Amino acid sequence: MIGIIDIFGGFGNQLFQLSFAKYLSKKNINTFAYVDKSLFLNKSNEYHQKRNLILPTENFGLKTLTNTQLKLLEKIKKNKRISKKFYEILTEKNEIDFDNFKRITSFNGFWQNMKYVEPVLNDLLTDLKKDKRLENALLKEKNYKTMLLVRRGDFTEYGLDLDLSFYEQALIKTDIKNGYDIFTDDVEWVKNQKLFNKSDNIFPPSDDKDKVIELFSRMLNYKNFIIGNSTFSFWGALVGSNIDSKIIISKKFAQKLNLDFSNQFSSLIEID
Numbered sequence: 001m002i003g004i005i006d007i008f009g010g011f012g013n014q015l016f017q018l019s020f021a022k023y024l025s026k027k028n029i030n031t032f033a034y035v036d037k038s039l040f041l042n043k044s045n046e047y048h049q050k051r052n053l054i055l056p057t058e059n060f061g062l063k064t065l066t067n068t069q070l071k072l073l074e075k076i077k078k079n080k081r082i083s084k085k086f087y088e089i090l091t092e093k094n095e096i097d098f099d100n101f102k103r104i105t106s107f108n109g110f111w112q113n114m115k116y117v118e119p120v121l122n123d124l125l126t127d128l129k130k131d132k133r134l135e136n137a138l139l140k141e142k143n144y145k146t147m148l149l150v151r152r153g154d155f156t157e158y159g160l161d162l163d164l165s166f167y168e169q170a171l172i173k174t175d176i177k178n179g180y181d182i183f184t185d186d187v188e189w190v191k192n193q194k195l196f197n198k199s200d201n202i203f204p205p206s207d208d209k210d211k212v213i214e215l216f217s218r219m220l221n222y223k224n225f226i227i228g229n230s231t232f233s234f235w236g237a238l239v240g241s242n243i244d245s246k247i248i249i250s251k252k253f254a255q256k257l258n259l260d261f262s263n264q265f266s267s268l269i270e271i272d
Contacts, residue, residue, distance in 0.1 A: 003030065060124070
């Protein structure tokens with residue numbers, strides 16, 4: 001059986017998709033990546049934001065479909081008789097029965113679920129360390145500060161942005177005596193909020209894949225993580241936290257990720 005994982009979205013979503021690919025591989029499914037053209041064109045149709053393929057899929061033991069394989073796949077999809085018998089597309093809305101896939105199955109989704117991440121996490125960490133920048137970041141001593149991520153941008157369009165009260169509660173519940181830094185895609189909005197006046201630094205986002213790794217590497221050096229509802233900062237916490245770290249997350253986001261399944265965080269605080 002052949003599994004094809006669609007890779008798209010930002011770095012956080014890409015890591016979930018790569019985790020799902022590794023999960024499928026552990027079930028003896030011959031897994032390939034289909035990298036959305038938007039990641040090479042530096043744009044995304046979904047949220048109208050620029051995106052890049054941040055790390056090569058080969059770093060994670062995942063080959064991308066060749067042009068020849070893509071052409072063959074297109075022929076199969078166009079032939080209704082063959083397609084009906086041998087090909088299917090599954091999304092997160094489908095019931096996933098790992099024992100009853102068709103010969104070729106495309107998986108289209110974010111797969112933001114810890115039940116797919118937890119069994120492959122150690123392998124994924126090994127893969128991430130193949131990038132020397134990330135390996136060096138993980139070797140650095142923690143700075144004992146807190147990182148806080150404020151995601152707005154496209155989230156405000158879809159009503160996904162968190163209320164200011166979330167951050168008020170989060171700053172109360174975490175240890176910020178050593179200071180805190182903010183990562184955000186809306187620097188001006190953050191600067192205009194009195195709540196954040198005592199932050200030490202504000203780091204803007206970047207579309208450049210090297211700068212994304214630079215930002216992610218910086219995240220790994222914090223002790224505590226206020227991740228809100230961002231997949232980018234979630235992975236920063238998942239990879240960079242330790243037994244002494246406090247992780248603060250939106251309750252709704254924690255439920256979406258199925259964090260009840262996970263034992264990764266020793267101190268996880270959920271806020272409505």
